[in-house]
Amino acid sequence: MPENKTSSGSVKFAKDIFAGTCGGIAVTLIGHPFDTVKVRLQTQPSAKPIYSGAIDCVRKTIQWEGPKGLYKGVASPLAxxxxxxxxxxxxFGQAKSWYSVDSNGRPCIPTNLDLYKAGAITGFIAAFTEAPIDFYKSQLQVQVIRSQSDPSYKPKYTTVPQTVRATIEHNGFRGPFQGLATTIVRNTPANSIYLGSFEVLKKRAAESYGCTQQELANDHPFTVLSAAGVGGLLYWMMIFPVDVVKSAIMTDSIVPAERKYTGMISTAQKLYAEGGIGRFYKGFSPCLMRAVPANACMLYTVDKVNALLK
Structure with a gap:
């Protein structure tokens, strides 16, 4: 019996990897241009901004770099x-499993609160893999800002491998974790709301339709898309100011002695000094435009692939 459980757990883990990878590729291809605009608006100089808004950022990106500029740094999140x-x-699957067994070891249905707790656990764990991906992506996305702000500036790296080599050269294998603490602070509550809300909305929808949650993706795709879109929207509305702090830290110099931002609190104070509360909402509009379609596509893809695999 233990061997069967181990085998079943391994199969489930493999399915989670495959479904999650499919969803991740989908969200990257759809959402990356919005993310590029968001990061560039978040990190451009406040004194002499390069872009007047989201539309201007898109226009100048295409003008200076061509359409492929909107996918700057995409190799990092895809890889x-x-x-x-x-x-x-x-x-998330493991966390939900923990809450699917009561104190006596009997199967039970996770409460709504349990689903939000599972999302928080997931956000904390996933931060350790998301932070390096975001770091490399962000470093490449802002090279054009530095070159436009200072005509004498020559980009130090233009590809992910070059960025990896440069960070390891200056900071060893800790390099890509520049901004990890802020990622944890962002991800833990944000994924609680994001994944928890998605699961709660699906559970209520399944009860309303009189079907299982696994059947929703096949029989009621728009419901799943809507639940995922709402989850994504709540994610960003709740945590966007922390994301601005994270972007500032991740796009700072990889050379410790040249850094402007050295910690979450001091970074927040410096950003506030630049523009008050409004400084923490730069790039908010493209982020919201991305939140619903990109996250709806990702979570629906994950649910759909899981349903097909089962």
């Missing part, structure tokens, strides 16, 4: 999707 989504969805 890392298997690892990141494996940690995200396997952690």
């Amino acid at each position: 890392g999707q298997m690892f990141f989504r494996a940690s995200l969805f396997s952690a």
